[in-house]
Amino acid sequence: MEGMKGEVYRVSGPLVVAEGIKPRMYDVCRVGEEGLMGEVVGLQGAKTLIQVYEDTSGVKPGDVVINTGAPLSVELGPGLIKSFYDGIQRPLPALKESSGDFISRGIQAPGLSRDAVWEFKPTVKKGDKVNPGEIIGTVQETEIVEHRILVPPNVGGVITEIYEGKFKVDDVVAVLDNGTELKLYHKWPVREARPYQEKLPPLIPLMTGQRILDTFFPVAKGGTAAIPGPFGSGKTVTQHQLAKWSDTEIVVYVGCGERGNEMTEVLEEFPELIDPKSGKPLMERTVLIANTSNMPVAAREASVYTGITIAEYFRDMGYNVAVQADSTSRWAEAMREISGRLEEMPGEEGYPAYLASRLAEFYERAGRVKTLGGNVGSVTVVGAVSPPGGDFSEPVTQNTLRIVKVFWALDAKLAARRHFPAINWLQSYSLYLDVLEDWFKENVSPEFVELRKWAMSVLQEEANLQEIVQLVGSDALPDSQRVLLEIARYIREFYLQQYAYHPVDTYCSFQKQYDMLKAIKELNDIFYKALEAGRLVSEIEEVEGKDEFERSKLEEDYKPKLEAAIEKIRKALLG
Secondary structure: OOEEEHHHHEEEEEEEEEEOOOOOOOOOEEEEEOEEEEEEEEEEEHHHOOOEEEOOOOOOOEEEEEEEEEEOOEEEEOOOOOOOOOOOOOOOOHHHHOOOOOOOOOOOOOOOOOOOOOEEEEOOOOOOOOOOEEEEEEEEOOOOOEEEOOOOOOEEEEEEEOOOEEEEEOOOEEOOOOEEEOOOOOOEOOOOOOOOOOOEEEEEEEEOOOHHHHHOOOOOOOEEEEEEEEOOOOOHHHHHHHHOOOOOOOOEEEEEEOOHHHHHHHHHHHHHHHHOOOOEEEEHHHHEEEEOOOOOHHHHHHHHHHHHHHHHHHHHHEEEEEEEEEOHHHHHHHHHHHHHHOOOOHHHHHHOOOOOHHHHHHHHHOOEEEEEOOOOOEEEEEEEEEHHHOOOOHHHHHHHHHOEEEEEEEEEEHHHOOOOOOOOOOEEEEOHHHHHHHHHHHHHOOHHHHHHHHHHHHHHHHHHHHHHHHHHOHHHOOHHHHHHHHHHHHHHHHHHHHHOOOOOOOOOOHHHHHHHHHHHHHHHHHHHHHHHOOOHHHHHOOHHHHHHHHHHOOOOOHHHHHHHHHHHHHHHOOO
C-alpha cells in the first residue's frame, strides 16, 4: 500500500522525523531494523513526527519506517486480571522469558496470552439481536472475577452462530448476520474514551475503610480525587490502602514513572495481600501497569491511557473500577520532555501549553455510567501528584485541583510527627459532601452528618487556638477552651490516626466510624458537665479510663470495650 513505507530523516532522543509515509495522527509506526514501536504525534508538510516508545540509540537517517495504519490500541479480553504490563500493554513476564531481566528493543508480545484456554458460556442464543456493548457470554477469569464478553462498541447485528466450550482469545465464538466474527477479545484505541449511554450522578460513596477519607473527605463512586504530597509523606501507602480496601470490584494500578523499588514492592506485596471480601489474593482482581522511571519516557505518557482504557472495559461489564495513577506528575514530566523535543512553545515551568487539557481529558474519563449494554458501572480515578519540594502552587497540582472534586493534601509536618495518614484536615476538601449526605443519613445514621460537622468545627477551633497556645502556653487559656483542646486531641489521635499495618485498625467500617465519633461526642458532653460541676481541667486531662478508651479501636470486638471505657470515665468525673 502506497505511503506505508518511508525512511528516517532525523532522530532526536525518542522523537524520530520520517519522510515518505502518509499517516494519520496517532497511527502506530515501526522504526528501524528492529521495528521499534512509535506513534505519530505531528505532521509537518511531507515530514512525520513519531514519538518512539523505546530507546532510539542506533537508529539513523535512512532507516526504514513502516506505518501500520492503526492507532495505539489495547487488547481487551480474558487474561487482563493478574497481568503485569508495561506502558504499552506488553506483558512484562512474557518479555522476561524471551529477553531476560532487561527488555530488548523492538521486542513484541501480545497483550493477551494466545495459549491460555477459557471456558466460554454464552448468555444469548442464535437469532438474538445484539447491540453494541451488550454481553454475549461469560468466562470465569479468576475465582473472584467473572469476565463478561462484550460485543465491541462499534458492532451490532443478529447472531447467526454462537458456540459454547473452551476457546483461546482469538478463536471465533459467535458470528453476526453481517458477517462480523466475534472473538473473546477486541481491540480499542487508548486515546479514545469508550462510549456509554449516559453519565449518572455520583450518589454513592467509595468506601475506603480509612476514617479521615470516609468521614471528612469522601469520594463518590465514579469520582475523581488527587493526593498531592511531598516525598515521604505517604502517597504510595495511601494508594495501597485504597487498592486493598476500597469497595470496588476491580483495581487498575498504574505505576507511572515511579522508582523501580516502589513498583517491586507493589509486585511483591499484592500477590500476598488477601482481599478482605473474598479471602482470596488481591491480585485476583487487579491489573498492574508499570512504567518505572528508567523505562522509555514516551511509553510513560501512554501508560495512563492504557490503564484508563482497561478500566473503562471492566466498567462496561457493569463493575465498579478504581484506577490508581501513581504519579501524574511523572506523566506530566514525560509530556514536558516530549513537548521539548517537538520544539513546541513551553508554558508555565516548561510544561506544554496543553497540560491542563490533557489532565482534564484523563480525569473526565472517570464517572458512574449506564453502559451501552444497559448495566451500571463506574470508574473512580485517584491520581497521586508529587510536587517538587512539596510546593502545591506548581502547575501540575494547580491544574489537577481545578479538575478533581476531592483533594487529600498530604502534609510533611504531620508525617514528621508520625501522624498517619498524614492528610491535613484543614487543607483537604471534598465537593461530594453535600450530594452524599442523604446516603450517609440512610445507610450509616441520621446523626452521622451532624457528628462530622461538629468534629470538623472542633478541629478548626483548635487550629485557631494553637497560635495563642504557642505564644503563651495552654495554661493561659480559659478552662472551657482547654477542654476543647483535649477533645480535639482525641479526634486527632483516636479518630484520625490510623495504623495501616495493624491487623484491626488498617480497615474501619462505616458503623465503627460512627460508633467512634459518637463516643468522642459523649466524652465531650461528660467533660463539660464535669467542668460545670467544679472539676479541674487537669483531672479531666488525666482521667482514669482514657487509656482503655484510646486502645479500644485496636480490638476486634471494640464496642463493649469502648462503652466500658466511657462508663469508667463518667464514674470518675461525675460519680
